[in-house]
Amino acid sequence: MNRLNLRIYNPLEEPVAVEADEPEVDRDIIPFRPQNRTTVISGRYAPPVDRARLIHDNSVCPECSRCNVEPLELQDALISPRNRLPVPGTATIVGFHCNDCGSEWPVYELTRRNG
Secondary structure (H helix, E strand, O other), X not given: OOOOOOOOOOOOOOOOOOOOOOOOOOOOOOOXXXXXXXXXXXXXXXXXXXXXXXXXXXXXXXXXXXXXEEEEEOOOOOEOOOOOOEOOOOOOEEEEXXXXXXXXXXXXXXXXXXX
C-alpha cells in the first residue's frame, strides 16, 4: 500500500479584505450558453428510419453492381453534450462512394433512379 505524506498549509495570519477607494463600475457580464444545447448546422436532420432506408436503397453501386458502398456525410453531426463528440448516425448524407470502382453519386439521384 502506498502512503503519501500530505502537508496542510496553515497561513500565519488571516488575509484581510482591502477596500478600494475606487467607485464601483458597472461591469459587462457575458453569459455562457448552456452546455446541454445541441445545434444542427445544416437543418436537414433525417429520422433514423429514413436514414436507414436511404442507406439500404443505395447499398449497391449503379456502375459495378457491387455492395461495397459507403455514405458520404457532411461534418454537421449532432454534438453530444456529455463528451462533446459527434453522435454517430446524425450527420447529413449527401452522397455515396463505391470502394470497388470509385464511383460516387449524390443522394438526389436516388429518386430519379428508383422512381
